[in-house]
Amino acid sequence: MKHLSLLLLLFVALMLPGGRAQRQLLGHPPQVSARNGVAELTLTAASDVNGRDTWLFNGRAVQPEIRLSPGDLLKIHYVNALPVSPREPCDAPPCMNMTNLHFHGLMVSPKRPQDDVLDLMAMPGQSLDYELRIPIDHPPGLNWYHTHPHGESHRQVLDGLSGALVIEGIERYAPQVRNLRERVMVIRERENERRDGHVFTLNGAVRPQVAIAPGERQFWRIVNASADAYVDLELEGRQPMQWQTSTRSRRPIPTL
Numbered sequence: 001m002k003h004l005s006l007l008l009l010l011f012v013a014l015m016l017p018g019g020r021a022q023r024q025l026l027g028h029p030p031q032v033s034a035r036n037g038v039a040e041l042t043l044t045a046a047s048d049v050n051g052r053d054t055w056l057f058n059g060r061a062v063q064p065e066i067r068l069s070p071g072d073l074l075k076i077h078y079v080n081a082l083p084v085s086p087r088e089p090c091d092a093p094p095c096m097n098m099t100n101l102h103f104h105g106l107m108v109s110p111k112r113p114q115d116d117v118l119d120l121m122a123m124p125g126q127s128l129d130y131e132l133r134i135p136i137d138h139p140p141g142l143n144w145y146h147t148h149p150h151g152e153s154h155r156q157v158l159d160g161l162s163g164a165l166v167i168e169g170i171e172r173y174a175p176q177v178r179n180l181r182e183r184v185m186v187i188r189e190r191e192n193e194r195r196d197g198h199v200f201t202l203n204g205a206v207r208p209q210v211a212i213a214p215g216e217r218q219f220w221r222i223v224n225a226s227a228d229a230y231v232d233l234e235l236e237g238r239q240p241m242q243w244q245t246s247t248r249s250r251r252p253i254p255t256l
């Protein structure tokens with residue numbers, strides 16, 4: 001897919017403007033981390049009550065955040081519970097509601113059972129079992145995972161079938177973030193409810209409020225998980241924000 005990933009390391013020492021109590025606070029998805037070197041989860045693609053594609057994790061419509069360290073093993077049982085007859089259009093008919101996973105940014109094998117987006121494909125009623133070994137020398141940083149069936153991935157990613165995937169260890173390159181409160185922010189371009197326009201969401205909410213104390217510094221990791229939209233980041237308010245890209249071409253920039 002053609003899309004811009006923003007892999008940013010960002011510090012702020014700002015207060016968001018007041019008077020926004022009506023806004024939803026930024027939420028965070030459940031995290032999946034490794035135990036004894038293995039992170040394991042079951043993810044299900046399904047159709048929600050409005051006919052849109054969604055992921056189910058532990059019975060909830062939510063996109064888990066996966067956190068791994070170099071050397072860890074990631075095991076995902078990916079279930080395609082989408083209806084045989086799609087309820088949404090796709091880019092390249094005939095739409096068959098097939099699905100799979102791509103691990104955007106990870107330096108892992110493109111062969112099954114790892115990041116194989118060409119041969120690994122689940123039709124409705126089928127499932128896939130991924131096993132990815134994170135190389136011991138894998139760069140730390142924020143990556144993401146999303147579906148990648150050609151012709152249908154645009155619709156699925158627009159519906160939000162994507163999540164953040166963090167490789168731990170960034171503090172080795174940027175020790176300043178070691179004790180900061182960290183927030184992972186996933187920007188998604190979504191279709192609005194009327195299906196006549198698009199809107200950006202941050203961790204699933206439209207323009208949520210981020211709690212931060214006066215003078216506090218936080219470590220924000222931001223990824224653009226849109227299907228094909230670019231984003232121009234701006235923090236609402238009067239003061240400028242300081243930010244720095246932490247990775248480029250999947251390599252950390254040790255300049256913070």
Ligand SMILES: [Cu+2]
Binds near residue numbers: 102146
């Ligand atoms: Cu991608």
